[in-house]
Amino acid sequence: MAAESLMEEIQDLNLSYLLLAQRLLRKDRATAIFRLKLSEELADLLAGLSGKQLMQLARTNQLIFRPGFEDAGHLAKVLNNTREPGLARLHAALLMTSADRVVEQQAGMLNHD
Amino acid sequence: MIEKSLVNEMHQVRLAIELIELGARLQVLETETDLSRGRLIRLYKEVKGVSPPKGMLPFSTDWFITWMPNIHSSLFYGIYRDLVENCGCERMEAFVKAFRLYLEQVSLDDGDFVLGLTRAWTLVRFFESGMLELIRCTCCGGDFVAHAHAPAKDFVCGICLPPSRAGKTRKRREAEQQQQSGEETIKDALRARG
Numbered sequence: 657m658a659a660e661s662l663m664e665e666i667q668d669l670n671l672s673y674l675l676l677a678q679r680l681l682r683k684d685r686a687t688a689i690f691r692l693k694l695s696e697e698l699a700d701l702l703a704g705l706s707g708k709q710l711m712q713l714a715r716t717n718q719l720i721f722r723p724g725f726e727d728a729g730h731l732a733k734v735l736n737n738t739r740e741p742g743l744a745r746l747h748a749a750l751l752m753t754s755a756d757r758v759v760e761q762q763a764g765m766l767n768h769d
Numbered sequence: 770m771i772e773k774s775l776v777n778e779m780h781q782v783r784l785a786i787e788l789i790e791l792g793a794r795l796q797v798l799e800t801e802t803d804l805s806r807g808r809l810i811r812l813y814k815e816v817k818g819v820s821p822p823k824g825m826l827p828f829s830t831d832w833f834i835t836w837m838p839n840i841h842s843s844l845f846y847g848i849y850r851d852l853v854e855n856c857g858c859e860r861m862e863a864f865v866k867a868f869r870l871y872l873e874q875v876s877l878d879d880g881d882f883v884l885g886l887t888r889a890w891t892l893v894r895f896f897e898s899g900m901l902e903l904i905r906c907t908c909c910g911g912d913f914v915a916h917a918h919a920p921a922k923d924f925v926c927g928i929c930l931p932p933s934r935a936g937k938t939r940k941r942r943e944a945e946q947q948q949q950s951g952e953e954t955i956k957d958a959l960r961a962r963g
Contacts, residue, residue, distance in 0.1 A: 753847030
């Protein structure tokens with residue numbers, strides 16, 4: 657039973673996410689792409705989905721969106737910073753704006769190391 | 770031909786109004802729109818109800834490197850960069866949207882808006898002229914504004930490793946405000962702002 661209700665929650669969350677994404681994208685495409693961290697292609701695809709298609713996408717036992725943080729180590733540093741002077745939220749936001757590049761640059765960074 | 774320029778002019782006026790509302794100085798408007806100085810001054814007076822401030826814009830890159838401004842500048846520029854590179858925005862569109870997103874994020878924290886629109890604009894211009902760059906913090910992985918050609922190796926940002934007296938001002942300010950909530954002198958107000 658517990659597993660079933662968790663499944664329902666996941667599907668509800670998926671649907672809420674898709675509906676929110678569509679609303680954001682219709683209101684202001686660029687700002688929405690920033691907030692949702694989608695590629696432009698995916699954003700345009702999501703924006704144009706029908707209600708039936710949204711339901712199809714939402715009905716799965718996996719979440720269809722990922723965290724905006726890529727690196728657990730970096731996030732831990734942000735959250736567990738003992739010297740941090742009340743800037744954790746700002747710091748986390750900043751980290752997410754940088755996160756897009758983390759994947760692309762990882763190859764380069766490894767070379768430096 | 771005439772029709773086209775009218776539409777273009779309307780866009781320019783709309784952009785100018787938006788920038789003025791967000792706090793742009795006249796120099797920003799003169800650079801980013803084709804409207805004449807006279808019209809911009811009139812527009813400014815209509816929107817703000819006062820004459821535009823005179824004097825030069827801040828022209829030093831150093832302000833963006835100091836502690837709190839650096840954090841706010843880095844957040845703003847991170848948003849701006851993402852909008853330009855990943856969200857299909859043109860330069861000024863991205864600039865206005867990034868500034869709104871920055872204000873939105875800071876207001877979540879009830880923080881001060883350290884970075885004004887004109888400062889944000891000069892920041893973008895400094896990046897465009899290669900005077901500033903982003904450096905990645907080796908501790909948290911965030912991208913931070915730095916002087917061009919600053920040593921990037923072992924760079925740690927101002928949040929991961931705040932300077933020893935950083936943040937003290939806010940506490941001090943709050944303590945001051947509590948103490949002097951009754952007796953507000955102009956002198957105190959000035960010090961609290963600085």
